[in-house]
Amino acid sequence: MDKTFRINVDGVDHAITADPAMPLLYALRNELGKKGPRFGCGLAQCGACTVIQDGVAIRSCVVPISAVRGKVRTLDGLGSIDNPHPVQQAFITEEAGQCEYCMSGWIMTSVALLEQNPDRSDAEIRAALAGLKCRCGTHMSILRAVKRAADEMASTETTGRRDD
Amino acid sequence: MTKGLLDVNIERRDLLKGATALIVTVAVPVAAQQAIVATSTGVRVAERSLNPAQLDTWLAIDGDGAVTAYWGKMDMGQGVDTAIAQIIAEELDVDVDSVDVIFGDSARCVDQGGASGSSGLQRSGVAFRAAAAEARLVLLEKASAKLAVPLRRLTVSDGVVRASDDASVSVSYADLVAGTSFNEPISWNSKFGTSLELATRATPKDPANYKIVGKSVPRKDITGKIMATTEYLHDLKVPGMLHGRMLRPAVAGAHVANVDRESISDIPDVQVVVRNDFIGVVAANEWNAIRAARQLKVAWDESDAGFPTTSEDLFDWLRSANPAKSGVAHNNGDVDAGFSAAASMITAEFEWPFQSHARMGPAAAVADVRDDEAVVWTDSQKSFDTATGAKLLLDSIPDEHRSTDATFEVRSIWMPGPGSYGRSDAGDGAMDAVILSAAVGAPVRVQWMRHEGHAWDPKGPASVITCRAALDDDRNVLAYQFHIKGFSRRDQNSRENTPGDVLAGHLLGHESTPQWVMGNPADSYRFPSKRYSWDAVPPLRRQASPLRTAHFRDPYGPEVHFASESFIDEMAIAVGMDPLAFRLKHVADERDAAVLRAAAELANWVPRTAARRTRSDDGNLVGSGLAYAQRGGSVNAIVVEVEVNPDTGRVRVRRMWVGADHGLIVNPFTLDRTIEGNLLQATSRTLFEEVKFDRSAVTTDDWLSYPILEAADAPDEVLIKHINRPELGPRGAGEPTTRVVPPAIANAFFDATGVRLRRVPFTPERVLAALNA
Numbered sequence: 016m017d018k019t020f021r022i023n024v025d026g027v028d029h030a031i032t033a034d035p036a037m038p039l040l041y042a043l044r045n046e047l048g049k050k051g052p053r054f055g056c057g058l059a060q061c062g063a064c065t066v067i068q069d070g071v072a073i074r075s076c077v078v079p080i081s082a083v084r085g086k087v088r089t090l091d092g093l094g095s096i097d098n099p100h101p102v103q104q105a106f107i108t109e110e111a112g113q114c115e116y117c118m119s120g121w122i123m124t125s126v127a128l129l130e131q132n133p134d135r136s137d138a139e140i141r142a143a144l145a146g147l148k149c150r151c152g153t154h155m156s157i158l159r160a161v162k163r164a165a166d167e168m169a170s171t172e173t174t175g176r177r178d179d
Numbered sequence: 180m181t182k183g184l185l186d187v188n189i190e191r192r193d194l195l196k197g198a199t200a201l202i203v204t205v206a207v208p209v210a211a212q213q214a215i216v217a218t219s220t221g222v223r224v225a226e227r228s229l230n231p232a233q234l235d236t237w238l239a240i241d242g243d244g245a246v247t248a249y250w251g252k253m254d255m256g257q258g259v260d261t262a263i264a265q266i267i268a269e270e271l272d273v274d275v276d277s278v279d280v281i282f283g284d285s286a287r288c289v290d291q292g293g294a295s296g297s298s299g300l301q302r303s304g305v306a307f308r309a310a311a312a313e314a315r316l317v318l319l320e321k322a323s324a325k326l327a328v329p330l331r332r333l334t335v336s337d338g339v340v341r342a343s344d345d346a347s348v349s350v351s352y353a354d355l356v357a358g359t360s361f362n363e364p365i366s367w368n369s370k371f372g373t374s375l376e377l378a379t380r381a382t383p384k385d386p387a388n389y390k391i392v393g394k395s396v397p398r399k400d401i402t403g404k405i406m407a408t409t410e411y412l413h414d415l416k417v418p419g420m421l422h423g424r425m426l427r428p429a430v431a432g433a434h435v436a437n438v439d440r441e442s443i444s445d446i447p448d449v450q451v452v453v454r455n456d457f458i459g460v461v462a463a464n465e466w467n468a469i470r471a472a473r474q475l476k477v478a479w480d481e482s483d484a485g486f487p488t489t490s491e492d493l494f495d496w497l498r499s500a501n502p503a504k505s506g507v508a509h510n511n512g513d514v515d516a517g518f519s520a521a522a523s524m525i526t527a528e529f530e531w532p533f534q535s536h537a538r539m540g541p542a543a544a545v546a547d548v549r550d551d552e553a554v555v556w557t558d559s560q561k562s563f564d565t566a567t568g569a570k571l572l573l574d575s576i577p578d579e580h581r582s583t584d585a586t587f588e589v590r591s592i593w594m595p596g597p598g599s600y601g602r603s604d605a606g607d608g609a610m611d612a613v614i615l616s617a618a619v620g621a622p623v624r625v626q627w628m629r630h631e632g633h634a635w636d637p638k639g640p641a642s643v644i645t646c647r648a649a650l651d652d653d654r655n656v657l658a659y660q661f662h663i664k665g666f667s668r669r670d671q672n673s674r675e676n677t678p679g680d681v682l683a684g685h686l687l688g689h690e691s692t693p694q695w696v697m698g699n700p701a702d703s704y705r706f707p708s709k710r711y712s713w714d715a716v717p718p719l720r721r722q723a724s725p726l727r728t729a730h731f732r733d734p735y736g737p738e739v740h741f742a743s744e745s746f747i748d749e750m751a752i753a754v755g756m757d758p759l760a761f762r763l764k765h766v767a768d769e770r771d772a773a774v775l776r777a778a779a780e781l782a783n784w785v786p787r788t789a790a791r792r793t794r795s796d797d798g799n800l801v802g803s804g805l806a807y808a809q810r811g812g813s814v815n816a817i818v819v820e821v822e823v824n825p826d827t828g829r830v831r832v833r834r835m836w837v838g839a840d841h842g843l844i845v846n847p848f849t850l851d852r853t854i855e856g857n858l859l860q861a862t863s864r865t866l867f868e869e870v871k872f873d874r875s876a877v878t879t880d881d882w883l884s885y886p887i888l889e890a891a892d893a894p895d896e897v898l899i900k901h902i903n904r905p906e907l908g909p910r911g912a913g914e915p916t917t918r919v920v921p922p923a924i925a926n927a928f929f930d931a932t933g934v935r936l937r938r939v940p941f942t943p944e945r946v947l948a949a950l951n952a
Binding site: 033034037038041044045049050051053054055056057058060061063089090091093094095096099103106107110111112113114115116117118119122140141142144145146147148149150151152153154155156157158 | 540853
């Protein structure tokens with residue numbers, strides 16, 4: 016039986032009427048028109064559907080709409096063309112990825128990691144990105160981008176110039 | 180300017196009907212174009228008259244001087260459209276940002292073969308170089324007449340033509356075309372697809388004068404995709420669109436015996452579509468479609484279903500199988516005499532499993548089939564063939580929704596999707612959408628589920644390769660023999676243009692017609708005698724097989740060269756030579772020697788004539804290995820450094836050094852990234868990937884059972900030394916560095932451990948077994 020759920024996505028409150036078991040991903044894409052989180056596996060095995068819930072990167076393909084709490088951020092709401100998130104800017108500068116279908120996984124996971132603490136070693140970054148898939152094999156450019164973003168975020172944090 | 184502009188100007192369309200325009204006057208974003216198509220009942224409206232012999236079919240310039248190119252291929256995220264824009268901007272002398280590249284729409288672009296065989300720049304780039312050079316000449320001739328200045332005294336920059344001795348005498352491209360209409364013929368070779376060539380009066384620029392080609396222009400697509408503003412195929416919502424899901428049998432090739440529609444009576448508004456063995460569900464709500472596909476009870480007839488062997492016994496089965504066709508790909512000298520005269524011989528056998536495309540997103544498509552018209556939105560690399568295949572498939576089925584006996588008109592529109600590396604599941608998904616849409620009389624979006632993406636996509640073929648070499652008393656090579664026995668790389672053609680070449684076609688009863696195509700080493704090794712031969716073995720199941728084979732990134736490249744370049748190493752060690760010196764001694768082509776030297780130099784290659792078995796401080800065994808191969812006009816050599824954990828059996832690539840020759844370099848930045856993608860995907864295939872199956876079905880149906888390379892497995896460093904050869908023109912780069920990776924890893928593993936790995940993938944279990952043997 017469908018029920019109505021109130022969720023906050025990218026700073027906006029929404030009422031979603033759906034089967035309580037329906038994963039959040041389908042609400043984001045079909046009800047709210049989000050493009051960033053994508054269906055990759057429906058099994059939490061690839062990360063293409065990743066969003067951030069209260070600071071934690073989660074797989075929206077396996078989280079039932081009824082279990083969504085707090086504030087959800089998607090790739091769509093992360094930054095704007097004029098003011099991209101530092102992680103987005105780094106991915107653009109490095110031209111990280113190819114098809115970019117998987118990008119919610121890499122970017123949102125990196126955002127959650129670096130917003131907590133941008134001072135991360137290469138090993139920490141690789142560990143945090145475990146489980147994410149990129150079939151185009153663009154891991155070198157992704158890792159360069161995450162390191163670039165980490166450096167940028169660490170320096171703005173130190174100098175207090177961060178404006179987002 | 181934004182990508183994906185579309186002319187909807189009626190005036191222009193009328194002009195184009197008369198084939199008299201080089202001009203686009205009004206453009207709207209591609210999203211609006213989709214809406215136009217989606218809301219129109221006249222979906223097959225031809226927006227452009229397509230004639231390859233007309234210049235305006237390829238290029239248009241509008242009143243603002245903006246250039247639109249209509250490209251018959253597509254970019255899969257490697258920046259090929261950006262490189263095409265660079266080539267056009269270079270020849271036309273306009274700013275690269277003023278060139279918009281529209282691609283993959285069968286109603287607006289000529290079929291140049293889609294994304295295929297790394298030919299994006301090598302073939303279609305050269306065609307657009309010609310078209311742009313011709314357009315420049317045409318514009319200069321108009322300028323010459325208008326300014327009354329001879330052609331030879333005109334120069335162009337940023338789309339403005341000036342007299343070379345008086346810059347105040349000028350006219351812009353925009354002014355030259357504004358308000359005028361003309362058509363210009365262009366010669367072509369009358370071949371659609373990748374082989375399409377254009378011939379022109381104009382001579383393209385001397386590469387020595389290039390200003391835009393050779394520069395690292397940023398990828399046109401990157402910002403929209405990172406900011407999540409780009410419309411992917413998966414985001415498309417057509418008015419009235421329903422959601423479809425497919426059902427697959429638990430045993431491959433089983434037939435639908437009975438469908439219990441009552442089993443989903445609790446899910447609202449679900450339609451079940453059954454045609455022969457094609458079975459899917461359609462619902463207005465996507466989640467309901469997913470639930471219905473999971474819940475619908477289907478009884479299957481499994482009497483003639485399944486496979487005759489399993490992945491466990493596959494290679495023994497292959498060795499004993501009767502070939503459907505055999506052949507010799509290369510033969511020089513008298514190989515048999517060489518082996519008769521041999522003082523000693525070495526032999527090795529190499530095994531490569533089935534592999535899955537395993538795209539990031541399983542197949543998806545939207546189809547709108549109404550009356551006898553259809554539009555298919557697809558991410559297929561062969562979107563032009565999607566239209567052809569959909570038409571033939573639709574024409575073949577009795578359909579209550581078809582208004583007349585007339586045949587279908589189909590338009591296909593490419594949109595971005597997950598990376599595709601050959602004949603993936605994309606075309607199969609498109610045909611599923613077409614059949615479902617025809618059945619329910621409404622637009623249908625199909626999305627396969629993950630188990631289908633892994634278990635039901637076309638596969639890269641499995642093979643067994645035997646290599647032999649005959650040596651004389653002085654350890655010179657007398658004869659070299661390479662023999663591949665395996666499944667054809669083309670049970671399904673690389674297109675989806677006939678019903679027998681798509682899964683839905685099989686399920687509807689269309690016969691699969693495999694072609695017997697294998698692969699052989701691409702090298703310039705000179706030995707007194709050399710023979711490359713092949714046996715193609717029939718598929719394990721011919722119809723509706725989850726193991727049907729089709730082109731997968733560098734078809735048979737990694738498989739063949741895993742064997743041949745591993746064996747060249749074995750030959751070198753057997754004759755007591757350093758593997759680099761042995762290759763340099765035997766390669767005949769100077770380009771091949773040059774990339775070998777380049778890679779070796781980058782890697783600080785240390786000559787060796789035996790495995791060095793170096794142990795690093797952390798206890799891992801470390802070694803390096805080399806391989807090289809040609810492909811379609813490109814040639815690459817690579818040195819790989821691996822570490823092997825002798826306790827866990829884990830192999831990790833630490834460094835890769837590439838000597839790369841892809842002819843003319845158009846965009847160094849994107850070329851590097853394209854090569855990196857090849858290298859890491861090939862590393863993944865070498866270390867991790869094997870399709871497993873039992874007698875019923877493919878059992879590796881998700882990312883846990885079919886793991887691929889992850890961030891922790893990525894190398895610490897990839898360095899590429901390019902050899903730019905402008906005189907050759909651009910050569911393919913999307914695939915050629917794939918094939919050198921598996922043998923280089925294997926050779927590095929040997930250097931680290933003294934043990935040869937001759938079966939892919941190099942999983943920890945296999946590594947430990949090999950080390951402890």
